[in-house]
Every structure is written in structure tokens, then in C-alpha cells.
Amino acid sequence: MCESFKRQYQLCDEIGRGRFGVVFRCFSPSSHTSFAVKSIDKRLLLDDETDRECLDKEPKILQILSPHPNILQIHDIFDSDSHLLIVTDLCQESTLYDRVVSAGPFSETDACSVFTQLIDALAHCHRNYICHRDVKPDNILFDSRNRVKLCDFGSAEWFGGVEGRERMNGIVGTPYYVAPEVLAGREYNEKIDVWSAGVILYIMLGGVPPFYGDTVEDTFAAVLRGNLRFPTKIFRSISPEAKDLMRKMLSKDVSRRFSAEQVLRHPWVTSGGMTSTMNDMS
Incomplete structure (x- = not known):
């Protein structure tokens, strides 16, 4: 030391x-x-060389993004x-992945609490021209006050602004969470983070990923098809507002996919997951 x-x-x-x-x-x-x-x-x-670049880049990026309560x-x-x-920051040992595995699907209000903090962190990244590029439950920690802390910026990249370019390339990310345009080998923008966050929301509410297969190759093929469905058996009690948000985040058409700022303004988010279905029951 x-x-x-x-x-x-x-x-x-x-x-x-x-x-x-x-x-x-x-x-x-x-x-x-x-x-x-x-x-x-x-x-x-x-x-x-790649590991050395990641090691050099991550502290610089975190210093640019600090302080933010959810990073x-x-x-x-x-x-x-x-x-x-x-x-x-010192965080709890359990990640969001651990919590989903141990507790199963979240209620809409609990999911919205975690999700809103994640999106707020991503919006802050994007305002600073930084794309995380590997958003997944394993990279979402919780501090002693149970606040979300987005971590692991080793794959992050600058885009736009003075430091970088408007579009990025290179296959990065993790099966289940990676956006289809990344797998297709096309140039992409920061909305790949929004896609990944949409997958996380789907998993928090449904307990299963929206696109998967028996092998990594099958999973990638499902992501590339991008055929988003909400099986009745799993999503019967999930509100129309939550499904609407997921459709807008998991749009294959990047021009129609929501930005992080748009996600923050969606009614499901602004209501804290207190949906019309819940209001009708009260």
C-alpha cells in the first residue's frame, strides 16, 4: 500500500x-x-493495452461525473x-442483480424508486457527453442509505461535445442488456444506455429478461429481432403506463426511442409508479 x-x-x-x-x-x-x-x-x-486504457479512463470519467447522488x-x-x-463510496455487498434474484419481481412503486435513480444517473452522464455502455443490474449498487450507485465505467465512452464524437462504435455490453444496434455493428449513440435500462425495468417488474435464448447466440438473435412482448401470465398486473414506458425505451428504431430526459418526464416515472390501475383501486 x-x-x-x-x-x-x-x-x-x-x-x-x-x-x-x-x-x-x-x-x-x-x-x-x-x-x-x-x-x-x-x-x-x-x-x-485495452485494460490499461480502461483503468486510465474510469477515474477520469468518475471525476467528471462527481458529485452525483446516484453515481x-x-x-x-x-x-x-x-x-x-x-x-x-462504500456500498452494500448486494447488487440490484442479487436483489432481483433473491426477492423476485418488484412492485411498481419499488421498481420505480430504483429505476428513477438509475435514469437520473444516466441523464447526468449524457448531459456530460458520457455513455456508460454496460448498464446492467450487476453494476447497480446501493449505499448505506439504500440509494442507487451506478458503477463500473470501464467501458464508458465520450461522445459529442468537445471531447468526443457524436456517434460511437465497437461491440461492448452484456448479453440480455446490449442494444440491437450495437450487435448489428452499426454506429450508435447514448440511447444504448436507455435500451439497457429498459431491459432492467422489464426484469424488475417481470422477473425475466425480454430477449433471451438457450445460448448466447440465441440471446443475441432475440435482441436483434427486438420482438417485445408482455406475456399475460407474467405481466397481467403490470400497469399500461409501465408497459408504455418500456415500449418507448425498447424501440428498435433509435429515432423513436426515448432519451433519458424523456424517460424522466414519462407519467409512470413522475407518479412514482403510482399508476392509474392503483388509483382505481383506492
Whole structure:
């Protein structure tokens, strides 16, 4: 560990292992606050140019986006010849993926609470010309106050503005959540994040992904078809407003797909998931 880190923080227990290193809990005696610190052994990345680029890019992007209540915040960076230490918010161990698996489908109000925070984070990214490009439940954490924290910006890219270009390319993302235009090898824009968030909303409400197959190839083929359905057995009790929003987020026609800002203005979001169906019952 860097000596400068040791002067400011006390290293505690290991809490996870990620793609680039080990994550520990640490404590700041001066602020009496606990944080997470990711310790990355740079010597393991010497031969991998892509990993080095991701490692270099993520802290820069997080610093641009901070502070935002729903994006993992960097508090300190310590760089030595052998290691990079990144001190961030301390989050709970369970991700949104863990919660969906353990609890099953969410109520519309509970789903809307998580979803609105996610979309607010994405809208903030897009206003700053940053596209996350790998939005999935595994990358949605929760802090001690149960607030959503979007993390893992290793695949993120700048677009538009001064820093980047208006459109992006390259196949990135994760099966189930990746947008069809990415798989098709076409240029794309930041609305790929909206597609991924739409898939997450579908899973939170239905408990299953909207596009899937027995193999990765079958799943990709289903995504490319983009044939969105709401099986009655699963979605019988889901409101028309929620289904309308998902249709507008999971539109194959990118020109008709909602932006993150449009999603935030949709009636299902502004009502907090308090749908007309629920109002009729009260």
C-alpha cells in the first residue's frame, strides 16, 4: 500500500474482487467515515493495452461525473509505480442483480424508486457527453442509505461535445442488456444506455429478461429481432403506463426511442409508479 494512503486511511477487511483488483473496506480517522478502496496491481496489466486504457479512463470519467447522488463517487486516488488505489463510496455487498434474484419481481412503486435513480444517473452522464455502455443490474449498487450507485465505467465512452464524437462504435455490453444496434455493428449513440435500462425495468417488474435464448447466440438473435412482448401470465398486473414506458425505451428504431430526459418526464416515472390501475383501486 502507498505510504500516503496509510497516512490518511486505515485498511480493513477485503470485501470483493473485481476485474482489475481487490476491493477493501477502509476507514478515515479524520472524517470518521468508512470507504471502499480498490487496489490495482499495475504490473499485471503491462501486456494488455485495452485494460490499461480502461483503468486510465474510469477515474477520469468518475471525476467528471462527481458529485452525483446516484453515481459512485471517487474520494481519493493514490498512484505508485506498482499500484493504483482508488477510494470510493462504500456500498452494500448486494447488487440490484442479487436483489432481483433473491426477492423476485418488484412492485411498481419499488421498481420505480430504483429505476428513477438509475435514469437520473444516466441523464447526468449524457448531459456530460458520457455513455456508460454496460448498464446492467450487476453494476447497480446501493449505499448505506439504500440509494442507487451506478458503477463500473470501464467501458464508458465520450461522445459529442468537445471531447468526443457524436456517434460511437465497437461491440461492448452484456448479453440480455446490449442494444440491437450495437450487435448489428452499426454506429450508435447514448440511447444504448436507455435500451439497457429498459431491459432492467422489464426484469424488475417481470422477473425475466425480454430477449433471451438457450445460448448466447440465441440471446443475441432475440435482441436483434427486438420482438417485445408482455406475456399475460407474467405481466397481467403490470400497469399500461409501465408497459408504455418500456415500449418507448425498447424501440428498435433509435429515432423513436426515448432519451433519458424523456424517460424522466414519462407519467409512470413522475407518479412514482403510482399508476392509474392503483388509483382505481383506492
